[in-house]
Amino acid sequence: EAGGYGMLVGTQSTSEERAEFAEKIKANPRNYIAQPTLSLSRVPTIIDNKFEGCHVDLRPYILYGKEIYVHPGGLTRVAMKKGSLVVNSSQGGGSKDTWVLSE
Known part of the structure; x- marks a missing residue:
């Protein structure tokens, strides 16, 4: 993960990866942005x-x-x-x- 933030492409991720990433976002929402695929x-x-x-x-x-x-x-x-x-x-x-x- 570059800079400790990381990236998730929703269409290419597993449900486990999405759940893990959701926790990271909840812990520090200002570090993330969303954009359409x-x-x-x-x-x-x-x-x-x-x-x-x-x-x-x-x-x-x-x-x-x-x-x-x-x-x-x-x-x-x-x-x-x-x-x-x-x-x-x-x-x-x-x-x-x-x-x-x-x-």
Whole structure:
């Protein structure tokens, strides 16, 4: 558990894990937030020299000033464990550079 807080993905947890997490929340509710489970896209990702279909979350680079420029590509947060929805690097996710190739 990063920072002593941890994370629980309700749809991928057991009833025992949910009960244990409920006790942690009751003991210190200010340390937790809830959010809906997102339906993340999956893309072929090279992990351990083979392709895996991993859930991803694209973070584009946008320059905002007098004009707005959206860079082709960005940083993609990747769920590093097969089937996982966790892309947060402090909870076991990772990241990959993302490039958009065009003429």
